[in-house]
Amino acid sequence: MHKDKASVLKQLIAEEGMYRELYEQNPDCIYVLDLRGRCIGANRSAERLTGYAFREVTGIQNKALLFGSRTEAGRHFSLACAGDTSSCQLKFIKKSGVVASAELTYIPVRAEGEVVGIFAVIRNITDVNGSAVYDAAEAGSTHSARDSRLRDSRSLILNSxxxxxxxxxxxxxxxxxxxxxxxxxxxxxxxxxxxxxxxxxxxxxxxxxxxxxxxxxxxxxxxxxxxxxxxxxxxxxxxxxxxxxxxxxxxxxxxxxxxxxxxxxxxITNEREIIRAKESAEQASRAKSEFLAMISHEIRTPMNGMIGMADLLLESELGEEQRTYAEILRSSSYSLLNILNDILDFSKIEAGKMPLEPEPFDLREMLSAVIDLFTPKAEEKGLALRWWADTSVPETIKADPSRLRQIVVNLVGNALKFTEKGSVTLSVKNILLPESPTYLLEFSVRDTGVGIAEDKLGLLFQSFSQIHPSINRKYGGTGLGLAICKQLVELMGGTIFVESEEARGSIFRFMLPFVKEEAEVTGLLYK
The missing domain is CATH 3.30.450.20 (PAS domain)
Structure with a gap:
């Protein structure tokens, strides 16, 4: 019986030519359904509104295009099959995936007093912002085309x-x-x-x-x-x-x-894992640094005791062989203390427990003392060791003298360590900053030593890195010296960098900012 009624329905659609144009040009989406709810016809507006061509919905139950309360849709469909026109508001999914609100009306199609099919009329009542409109019926064909393009654009954006x-x-x-x-x-x-x-x-x-x-x-x-x-x-x-x-x-x-x-x-899975791994590594690093910084006094105290006892032993009456042993003991103790100092200083800086204690001091006097410290080593190696400072460099500056001295000693010591012939020169220049209350001092240590290959320059200021392992095995060292210099320079608000050429020597430079004397600043302000 369903098959006979479906044939009658198709024949009605074909024969009612006077209504055909009204059906095709209707701005609302119209599906023709058999009594099982399967689509056997659709007008032009159907494809424009839903995005589905007729061939894509042929034979598909109309309810499959709707969502929300499908039971509700089924109830109204059953009423139409019984001969009653029935309407409800539901939603439908366009082919693009966009969801729209719809007013759905089921209209029974009769032949010889019997319902043979159903018209499903779908009117889109949702605009861009979600408010109800009767777009197709009221806007006209021009607006429908524009809305269609707009809907396509929205779908493209959503999927992009x-x-x-x-x-x-x-x-x-x-x-x-x-x-x-x-x-x-x-x-x-x-x-x-x-x-x-x-x-x-x-x-x-x-x-x-x-x-x-x-x-x-x-x-x-x-x-x-x-x-x-x-x-x-x-x-x-x-x-x-x-x-x-x-x-x-x-x-x-x-x-x-x-x-x-x-x-x-x-x-955010990857981002979260990276953040957690970073936090875990930083926490472990802080714990290590805080531990070493905390026990610095406990480590240094016995070392100083060993050095003190070695000094006292050397002052006593010793045989030649005993004196040699005592000197080796003292020399080894100093070497070990220097290594411990490097490690502990680095850990204190990492843990943020390296406070600076700025005070006024004579810069030239400090530089001269550093050169005096290394003069015996330079003479032993036959190297020329000298220093100079521009006349514009102030006699007295305000900084942490012990930390500045530590940087200079480290750089000069490294230069002497890796230079077998030629010279090592320590210099200081004043870089004036016009109209500024500050100035820069550029410290440089130039040597004629082994130099550094260009591809290894990036390793210089990393902790525990050694550019010349064979030379380091000969002279010793932790690989922390330059890393400590970099951190101290940055702690003092400056920058450090290096220029080098393998087998031709190196120049290490660092610049530190200083505040001009009050009289100089006043002169700038009222110039």
Whole structure:
């Protein structure tokens, strides 16, 4: 009987030529359904409104294009099959994935007093902002074409964004989703439309406990309409694996009623793991540095005792062989103390426990003392060791003298260590900054030593790095000297850098800022 009625329905459509034009030109979407709800005809507006060509919906139940209360749609369809025109408001999914509100009217088609089919008339009543309009009927064909292009643009934008986006109806079921979200969640569009977010995607808190509907932020927004932003939450994929997300949920309103929500989320799993690994490494480094800084006094005290006893022993009456042993003991103790000092200083700087103690002091006097310290070593190696300072360099500067001396001693000591012939020169220049209350002093240590290959310059100021392992084995050292210099220079507000050429020597420079004397600053201000 259904087959006979379907044939009659098709014949009616073909024969009623006077109504054909009205049917085709109607701005509303019209599907012709048989009594099983299968599509056997559609007007031109149907494709324009839904995006589906007639061949794509032929034989498909019309209810498959709708979502929301399908039971409601079925009830109104049954009423139409019984001969009553019936209407309801539902939603439909366009081919692009965009969801729109619709006024659906089922109109029975009769032949010889018997219902043989149904007209399903769908009128889009949702504009861009979610407010009700009768777009196709009232806007005319020009507006319909413009709206069609606008809808296509919206779909393109939705599928181009890097965030995952999906929409839920008032029951928490997914009604649309973009490509990014489908890729991240592992679902196809057909699989995910209609599933419940709380039971499939967002059913677990970060601590592993389950969300109940009243506590889930997404479901709460569906209830109260308040937008929410959530950080470090858990979403679940189709394959049962989970990942960390940040998401925002915003309400979809229509006629001042909440119709659902839109959820925009991003996968932060890798970012979170990197941050946690970085924090863990920094915490371990701080713990190590704080431990070494804390026990610095305990380590240095016995070392100083050993050196003191070796000095006293050397002052006593010793045989030649005993004196040799005592000198080796004292020399080794000093070497060990220097190594410990380097490690402990580096750890204190890393732990942020290296306070600077600035005070006025005679710069030239300090430089001269450093040169005097290394003069015996330079003479032993037959090297020329000299220093000079520009006349514009102030006699007295305000800085931490012990830390500045430590930097200069380290650089001059390194230069002598790696220079076998030629000279080592320490110099200081004043770099004036016009109209500024500060000036820069440029300290440089130039040598004619082994130099450094260009591809190894980047390793120079790294901790525990040794550019010349064979030479370091000969002379010793921790590989921390230049790293400590860099950190001290930066702690004092300056910068350090190097120029070098292998087998031709190196120039280490560092610049430190100093405040001009009050009289000089006053002169600048009232110049």
């Amino acid at each position: 964004v890097t965030e995952g986006i999906f929409g839920l109806d008032r029951n928490g079921k997914i009604i649309f989703i973009n490509r990014t979200a489908m890729l991240m969640l592992g679902y196809s569009s057909e699989e995910i439309i209609g599933i419940h977010s709380l039971s499939h995607i967002h059913h677990t808190r970060p601590d592993g406990s389950s969300y109940c509907p009243k506590e889930c932020p997404i479901m709460m927004t569906i209830e109260d309409g308040s937008p929410r932003s959530m950080n470090e939450e858990i979403f679940w994929r189709k394959d049962g694996t989970s990942f960390w997300v940040n998401y925002r949920v915003s309400p979809i309103t229509e006629h001042d009623h909440i119709e659902g929500v839109v959820v925009a989320f991003s996968d």
